[in-house]
Amino acid sequence: MKLDGGQALIKSLEMEGVETIFGLPGGAILPVYDPIIDSPIRHILVRHEQGAGHMAEGYAHATGRPGVAMVTSGPGATNIVTPLADAFMDSVPMVVITGQVPTSSLGTDAFQEADITGITMGVTKHNFLVTEAADIPRTIREAFHIATTGRPGPVLVDIPKDIVDPNNPRSAMDWYWPDAVDLPGYHPVTMGDPAMIRRAAELILASERPVIYAGGGILKARAAEALRALAERCELPVVTTLMARGAFPDDHSLCLGMPGMHGNYTAVTAMQQSDLLIALGSRFDDRVTGRLDGFAPDAKIIHVDIDPAELGKVRQPDAGIAGDCRLVIEELLVAIAELGGPETQPDRSAWRSTLSGWQETFPLSYEMNEPGELLKPQFVLETLRDSTPEDCIVASGVGQHQMWTSQYWKFNHPYTWINSGGLGTMGFAVPAAIGAKVGRPDRMVWAIDGDGCFQMTAQELVTAASERIPVKIAILNNAYLGMVRQWQEMFYEERYSEVYLSPDLPDYKMWAEAMGCIGMRVESPEEVQPAIDKANEIDDRPVVIDFRTDAREKVYPMVPPGKANSEIVVDPALGQGGR
Amino acid sequence: MGSDAKQHILTVLVENKPGVLARVAGLFARRGFNIFSLAVAPTDDERFSRITVTVDVESAPLEQIIKQLDKLVNVVGIDELAPEAAVERELLLATVSAPTETRSRVVELVGQFEGRILGVGSNEVTVSLDGSPAKVDDFERLLREFGIVALQRTGRVVLPKLDELPAEASS
Numbered sequence: 001m002k003l004d005g006g007q008a009l010i011k012s013l014e015m016e017g018v019e020t021i022f023g024l025p026g027g028a029i030l031p032v033y034d035p036i037i038d039s040p041i042r043h044i045l046v047r048h049e050q051g052a053g054h055m056a057e058g059y060a061h062a063t064g065r066p067g068v069a070m071v072t073s074g075p076g077a078t079n080i081v082t083p084l085a086d087a088f089m090d091s092v093p094m095v096v097i098t099g100q101v102p103t104s105s106l107g108t109d110a111f112q113e114a115d116i117t118g119i120t121m122g123v124t125k126h127n128f129l130v131t132e133a134a135d136i137p138r139t140i141r142e143a144f145h146i147a148t149t150g151r152p153g154p155v156l157v158d159i160p161k162d163i164v165d166p167n168n169p170r171s172a173m174d175w176y177w178p179d180a181v182d183l184p185g186y187h188p189v190t191m192g193d194p195a196m197i198r199r200a201a202e203l204i205l206a207s208e209r210p211v212i213y214a215g216g217g218i219l220k221a222r223a224a225e226a227l228r229a230l231a232e233r234c235e236l237p238v239v240t241t242l243m244a245r246g247a248f249p250d251d252h253s254l255c256l257g258m259p260g261m262h263g264n265y266t267a268v269t270a271m272q273q274s275d276l277l278i279a280l281g282s283r284f285d286d287r288v289t290g291r292l293d294g295f296a297p298d299a300k301i302i303h304v305d306i307d308p309a310e311l312g313k314v315r316q317p318d319a320g321i322a323g324d325c326r327l328v329i330e331e332l333l334v335a336i337a338e339l340g341g342p343e344t345q346p347d348r349s350a351w352r353s354t355l356s357g358w359q360e361t362f363p364l365s366y367e368m369n370e371p372g373e374l375l376k377p378q379f380v381l382e383t384l385r386d387s388t389p390e391d392c393i394v395a396s397g398v399g400q401h402q403m404w405t406s407q408y409w410k411f412n413h414p415y416t417w418i419n420s421g422g423l424g425t426m427g428f429a430v431p432a433a434i435g436a437k438v439g440r441p442d443r444m445v446w447a448i449d450g451d452g453c454f455q456m457t458a459q460e461l462v463t464a465a466s467e468r469i470p471v472k473i474a475i476l477n478n479a480y481l482g483m484v485r486q487w488q489e490m491f492y493e494e495r496y497s498e499v500y501l502s503p504d505l506p507d508y509k510m511w512a513e514a515m516g517c518i519g520m521r522v523e524s525p526e527e528v529q530p531a532i533d534k535a536n537e538i539d540d541r542p543v544v545i546d547f548r549t550d551a552r553e554k555v556y557p558m559v560p561p562g563k564a565n566s567e568i569v570v571d572p573a574l575g576q577g578g579r
Numbered sequence: 580m581g582s583d584a585k586q587h588i589l590t591v592l593v594e595n596k597p598g599v600l601a602r603v604a605g606l607f608a609r610r611g612f613n614i615f616s617l618a619v620a621p622t623d624d625e626r627f628s629r630i631t632v633t634v635d636v637e638s639a640p641l642e643q644i645i646k647q648l649d650k651l652v653n654v655v656g657i658d659e660l661a662p663e664a665a666v667e668r669e670l671l672l673a674t675v676s677a678p679t680e681t682r683s684r685v686v687e688l689v690g691q692f693e694g695r696i697l698g699v700g701s702n703e704v705t706v707s708l709d710g711s712p713a714k715v716d717d718f719e720r721l722l723r724e725f726g727i728v729a730l731q732r733t734g735r736v737v738l739p740k741l742d743e744l745p746a747e748a749s750s
Contacts, residue, residue, distance in 0.1 A: 028713050121602060126652040129597070146652060185655040267745060309646035 004134035005171040006031040006164035007099070012041050012140035017179050018068050020044060020059065020438055026072025027112060029099030033163040042440065044467055049076050051431040053083020057092045058435030061418040062393055062443075064148050064202045064222065066093040068437060072100040074112030077158075078119065082425060084154045085123035089422025090243060091220055095143050095352050095371070101316040102162035103170070117158050125153030128212040133163040133173040145181045150188025151307040152220055180356065188306065191271045192323035192331060196339035200278075200302040200319040201335035204234055204342050205533045207276035207300075209351045212236045212261070213288075216243030216421070217281015217305060224248065225413040225449035228542065230329050234342045237355060239267040241282055243421045261559045262403040265357055265362035265570055268391035268557065271296050271357055272565045277305045281325045283420070284314035294564025304328045337370035364407055365571050366553070371526065374550040377401065377476045378526055381408040383480070384474060385445065391416060393445040395433040397453030398424045403555045405448045427456030433471045434464045444536070451477040451501055451508070460510065463517030464542045471533050473512075473544045477550040479503040489560070512544035523544045585637050585729050586615055588665055588737050591630040591648060592656040593619060599653045605628055613638040616704035616734035626657060631736050658739070659741055665737040670709045671719060672697070677704045687723055703728055 003011065009032050013021070020042045025033045036043050038276040049071045057066025071080050072250045077098040101110040117127045118345035126146050130139050136159070143155040162168045180572040204210060218227050224247050231238050231254050237247045239259040248255055259267040277299045281286070289295040292314065303310070303317035304325055311320035321328050336342065364376040381404055394409060396402040400410060402419055411417050416435055432449035439569040455477050464471055476482075481499040488496050512519030518538055522531045522545055535543040593599045598620055607614050613635035618635045621628050636645055646659050685704055689696060694708035708718050712735050719730065 116600065117598065121598075121605050183652060186652045307650070309650055311644065311646075312640075313643060 003173060003175045004031070004164065004166040005136050005159075005173060006166065006561065007035045007138045007165060008133065008173055009140065009159065010035040011175065012137045012177070013041060013068065014039060014146045015137075016140065017065075020060070020436065021045055021068050022055040022488045024052060024068035024072070024076065026050055026076050028073035028098070028101055028161045029070065031166065031435070032097070032099070034161065039069055039312040044463065045257070045304055046431075046463050048457070049079035050082055050427070051434075051457055051463065052093070053080040054095050054425075054457070055098065055435030055438070055460070056096070057083060057087050057090075058395060058399040058418055058432030059439040060087075060092050060435075061432070062415055062436035063414070063439040064146060065094055065439070068095050068097070070097040070114065071099070071406075072411035073101055073116070076112075077114050077116040080454050081120060081123065084120055084156060086420050086423040086425045086428065087154035088123045088125065090420065091152050091155065091216060093147045094154040095140075095147050096154060096156045098137055098156060098158050099161040100498040102128070102159045102168075103431060104162065106160065116156065118451045119259055120156050124156050125151075125152075127156040127158065129158045129160075130163065131160065133451065136163070136173070137176055138178050141178050142181050142183060144431065145183070146186065149375070150244035152184075174312065178226070187568075189308065189322045190306070190327055191323040192304065192325040192328040194331070194335075195266070195317050196321045196329065197331045198327045198335050198339075199224050200304075201332055201339050203276055203302055203319060204236070204278065204332075204336060205342070207341055208348060209274045210234075210236050210276040210278060210347050210348075211256070211270050212238040213241070213277050213279045213282050214238055214247050215241045215280065215282025217325050218244055218247040218279075221281060221306070221325035223281070223324075223329060226326045226329040228252075231331060233333060234336065234345065235348065235352075235378075236278065237270060237352075239263070239271060240408055240411075240423075241285075241288060242419065243296055243407055244282070245406055245409075246355065246414045246418040247317075250410045251412055256359075258406055259493075260285075261290070261561075262407065262555050262557065263288075264364055264407065265557055265568060266323050266355055266358040266567050267561065268565050269358060271299070274299045274513045276300050279317075280329065280440060281305060283310050283557070289314070290559045290565040292569075294566060303330060308434050337543060360572055362557075362574065365574060367573060369550060374478075374521070374548050375525060375528070377404050377478070377549040377553055378408055379525060380474065380547045380549065381405055381448070383528045384396040384448075384532055385409050387529065387536065388446060389444055392446060393418065393433075393440060395419065395429045395436060395445065395447045397429040397447075397449045399453065400478075400486065400553075401450040401453075401476040402449050402557050403483075407555075408519075411490055426450075426453045430457045430471075430473060431460045432526045433473070434460055434469050436462075437469050437471050447471060447473045447477050449473055450482060451475055451479065451503075452481045454502075454508070455506070458515070460514065461515040461517050461542050463542070468540065469542065470539050471542050472538075473542065475508055475544065476549045477546050478549045478553070479553045481557070482551065485551065489554070490558075508544060512542075512546075515542075517542040517544050519544050519546070521548070523548045585635055586633050586662065587641050588660045588662065588667070588735070589632050589634060589645065589648070590660065590737060591632060591654055592622070593628050594653040594655060595626055595628045596638055596653055599628070600630070602651050602653060603648065606647060606651060610646050611638060611742055617735040618736050620736075625720050633733070633735060659736055660739060664740055666740055667735045667737045668709055668714045669712050669735045670733045671715045671730070672705065672707050672730040673719070673722055673730040674703050674705045675722050676702065676728060678702050681725055681735045685722075688718075688721055693717065696704065740742075
């Protein structure tokens with residue numbers, strides 16, 4: 001079958017099972033957009049290429065399938081660099097197709113030329129510059145294989161215009177679909193080393209103060225059930241990192257919640273005082289460890305990760321196991337049974353009572369607002385949490401609202417929490433929520449956003465309105481870049497530099513309405529519930545609620561930057577002041 | 580030993596594709612690994628090239644450098660060689676000042692090192708030497724006394740010493 005390169009590209013995406021492309025056309029990618037008209041693939045026309053990338057990420061987070069975005073050369077391609085970097089940091093499977101100037105113009109500073117493979121080398125798992133039409137099916141097959149296997153990540157495929165333009169003889173090719181990929185340098189490990197797994201089992205059975213430190217790798221490996229089996233079998237308490245919220249149910253008696261800079265006291269301190277950290281798909285990120293030389297000083301380390309380079313990168317493990325989390329946990333359970341099972345464990349009742357004592361003494365807390373004061377963001381979140389179904393998908397931006405959502409929401413199901421962890425990309429929430437809703441139209445999807453974040457990517461609500469994607473956005477509008485304000489208050493002697501945004505410039509309700517959404521504004525506690533109820537009933541267009549919140553509210557607990565986790569600062573209202 | 584204790588040699592087999600050297604070099608730059616020397620050439624199999632890179636292991640643990648390199652999709656294999664387990668060679672080309680008064684001493688030095696005279700001008704000669712990096716170091720130091728006009732070294736290339744080869748490779 002004779003095809004041109006553009007037809008072959010779309011057909012290759014169909015062969016990969018792609019149902020949705022998020023994209024925006026332009027000069028160099030034009031020939032690929034023509035065959036989209038005849039394809040069953042749904043194309044969602046974004047308003048900015050960054051939105052396409054974050055939508056693809058949200059889609060991938062919610063479905064486990066790779067997100068796909070397609071943009072043109074030059075500025076189209078550079079606009080999607082941030083989502084690529086975001087997906088790279090958070091190991092999100094994504095394939096981005098970029099148009100490129102014709103091969104004969106490469107390197108000539110042609111109109112809308114950018115060396116996007118050079119630019120994205122450090123923020124992609126791999127990238128390709130395709131120079132022959134005949135290479136398109138093979139390259140697409142390889143791109144999806146690399147994006148979705150091993151440690152998932154973003155792959156970029158750069159397509160020069162001449163090899164997809166039906167008017168150019170260089171685009172002619174005989175269609176084929178490769179049976180297999182041939183990547184001699186790519187062999188992800190999945191099965192763990194049995195000797196190391198046995199060593200890990202011995203460590204678990206000997207531990208008196210164990211903690212499972214579950215990371216995003218649990219979700220990538222579809223290992224939530226295996227994690228639960230391990231935790232319950234050996235009665236191991238579990239912390240879930242920002243990237244792993246929902247990987248273990250928050251309402252489970254063994255769940256300690258989120259560790260890290262804004263983790264709760266019990267999760268942070270349990271890790272700190274443990275004698276064994278069982279790191280499963282987590283990477284000892286600086287936001288989790290605090291000052292590294294003071295982190296969990298007495299803990300032996302079991303570290304399971306599909307990326308061998310994570311083992312020993314930050315903290316040397318006592319048992320380092322390169323492999324797929326689900327497979328390794330299953331083998332670990334076998335090894336534990338072979339060694340006599342949990343019956344041989346030391347008595348851990350003292351550790352359990354220590355943990356529950358901390359949970360009682362140091363709960364998350366906030367004080368309700370006085371009449372006439374602005375809303376407390378935590379109150380808004382608790383009301384929203386209690387007014388939405390348990391399987392509601394929640395996306396957030398980056399900042400105070402993100403931390404409060406992670407703290408106050410109850411995540412009892414995997415794949416219900418979508419946020420930007422490693423890169424910390426403000427503006428992530430709105431497009432990620434749209435992508436999630438496209439991937440899971442059966443679920444209610446809320447984005448919790450800050451006012452600063454919302455202004456960065458709000459234009460994608462035009463996309464959502466025109467495509468009838470009914471996402472719901474809660475803006476916690478405190479008129480500030482809140483997290484920066486918090487740092488300036490705590491660490492820069494309340495010298496507030498360039499953080500004030502204004503509560504009503506822009507007017508978020510009018511802006512939402514201008515973008516085809518329902519807009520609401522909520523200023524007092526008694527309006528919160530009715531507004532949420534009204535939003536939950538709307539299913540034919542996006543909804544935006546502008547919640548006016550108190551800028552003085554800070555995220556606690558907090559491990560101050562550069563400090564060890566033992567120096568955690570809890571809410572001064574708890575009366576424990578310094579620690 | 581001296582400086583060698585801080586250095587390790589990696590021979591990196593890579594797919595012979597455009598941009599692969601940039602990926603390897605970019606990785607070193609991005610992660611703060613220092614390269615001491617680098618040599619790249621095709622292998623006997625045209626699908627692959629071999630990059631011989633001498634790394635400064637004070638800049639990062641060797642294990643981390645190897646693991647990060649191995650993540651590059653185009654990297655097919657990595658062998659680590661301690662200097663004592665490797666046959667190392669390097670080529671030096673130099674044009675040195677050699678007026679009539681000193682020319683015979685330059686020629687004598689080249690002869691002692693079993694180097695070669697590649698070109699003779701009225702006041703300069705161009706010489707070459709291939710040898711172990713230490714021998715090339717000595718040669719370069721002695722040449723400097725005559726005044727170096729231009730000098731180029733290739734960086735080291737290596738193969739494992741024969742008695743260091745694993746059993747299966749020699750069977």
